[in-house]
Amino acid sequence: MAQNTNNTSSGCSKESCAGCPSAQSCPSAQGGQGAQDMHAPMNANSNVRHVIGIISGKGGVGKSSVTAMLAVYLRRQGYRVGILDADITGPSIPRMFGADRLAGVKDEEMIPAETATGIRIISINLLLEDEGQPVLWRGPILGGVLQQFWSEVRWGELDYLLVDMPPGTGDVALTVFQSLPVDGVFLVTSPQSLVEMIVTKAYNMAALMDIPVLGVIENFSWLTCPDCGRKIELFGESRIGEWALAHDVPVAAHLPLDPAMTAFSDNGKMEYYEVPEGFAAVAALLPKEEE
Numbered sequence: 001m002a003q004n005t006n007n008t009s010s011g012c013s014k015e016s017c018a019g020c021p022s023a024q025s026c027p028s029a030q031g032g033q034g035a036q037d038m039h040a041p042m043n044a045n046s047n048v049r050h051v052i053g054i055i056s057g058k059g060g061v062g063k064s065s066v067t068a069m070l071a072v073y074l075r076r077q078g079y080r081v082g083i084l085d086a087d088i089t090g091p092s093i094p095r096m097f098g099a100d101r102l103a104g105v106k107d108e109e110m111i112p113a114e115t116a117t118g119i120r121i122i123s124i125n126l127l128l129e130d131e132g133q134p135v136l137w138r139g140p141i142l143g144g145v146l147q148q149f150w151s152e153v154r155w156g157e158l159d160y161l162l163v164d165m166p167p168g169t170g171d172v173a174l175t176v177f178q179s180l181p182v183d184g185v186f187l188v189t190s191p192q193s194l195v196e197m198i199v200t201k202a203y204n205m206a207a208l209m210d211i212p213v214l215g216v217i218e219n220f221s222w223l224t225c226p227d228c229g230r231k232i233e234l235f236g237e238s239r240i241g242e243w244a245l246a247h248d249v250p251v252a253a254h255l256p257l258d259p260a261m262t263a264f265s266d267n268g269k270m271e272y273y274e275v276p277e278g279f280a281a282v283a284a285l286l287p288k289e290e291e
Contacts, residue, residue, distance in 0.1 A: 040147040040179045045109065046155035048082070050287050052162050053176065053185035053211070057198030059167035062219040063188045064092045065261060067164040068270045070186075071119050073279040075271075079159040082112065084149050085123035086176050087166040088142050094125045098268025102126050109154045117271050120158070122149050143175035150180055160286065177209040183287050184212040186252060190220045191235040196243050203247060214285045215252030216244050223257045231256075252285055253278030 042048060054067040067083060074081045085093040094100065099113040099121050112120040124145065155161065163180065166172045176182065185206050189199040199216070206213050218240045222231040234257060244251045255276050264273040 038178045039181050040151045048158045048161045050160050050183045051180050053165050053182050055165040055185050055202050056167050056188045057202040061188050061190045064164050066188050067162050068096045069275040071162055072271055073275045075117050075119050082120035082155055082158045082161045084163045086163050088124050091123045091125045094123045096265045096270040111154050122153050142172050146175050147179050182211050184214040186214055187216040191238045213249050215250045217252045219255045220257045221254040252282045
């Protein structure tokens with residue numbers, strides 16, 4: 001469960017020391033008395049019970065659409081849900097939900113946008129005058145913005161905060177894992193064997209950071225022919241089962257490539273899309289309050 005903590009540090013931690021030449025002698029790397037909690041403090045007017053990351057090793061696998069669909073599914077089950085769009089340089093969550101600005105600012109705290117069904121969203125695009133404006137910031141600034149999205153946003157009461165991570169295993173992903181109390185992550189992939197290799201990198205990063213991998217979601221598994229109803233495997237036969245077995249990770253869902261989802265997303269109507277049945281299995285893998 002996400003815990004409210006006031007301990008912050010710019011120093012190293014055990015999780016961030018993988019590959020460091022001083023790891024053998026550094027007390028932080030060894031988990032000794034020098035180890036420090038680097039989590040940014042939760043906003044004082046917020047109570048976020050679980051923080052869940054949605055990650056991938058590369059772009060183009062539909063990670064943001066999976067995040068959006070999971071949020072929609074959970075909201076329909078009665079959960080209080082928020083999305084933190086951590087893909088600062090390529091944000092897409094606001095457009096999917098038709099959000100274009102913050103709900104407001106109160107006592108110097110940002111009030112997240114709220115969709116028609118009550119999903120709360122924070123994204124850099126909600127702060128820009130022009131959503132097409134590029135974000136030309138270096139890693140430390142991006143990291144600071146993400147910490148603000150956690151500490152300076154009034155999330156209120158949330159059962160789940162879904163973090164739409166940027167693709168890859170760079171600075172921003174590292175900042176999320178170090179700054180936010182992430183309870184677990186879902187890996188998003190697609191059937192190509194090349195993507196399997198890349199998603200292994202994301203899996204290994206989560207393992208190095210001691211973040212539980214809740215499951216792997218294979219997106220774009222098939223396309224249903226609009227004429228005959230036959231399932232067409234556009235990207236070849238799925239091999240994710242072999243990968244999941246080798247890494248002891250459950251396959252949470254196989255999701256189709258659905259042109260209707262694209263239409264709902266492009267028109268800011270994601271909440272009205274009938275999400276695939278596979279999300280019931282994804283939700284079942286989430287940590288629950290009693291845990």
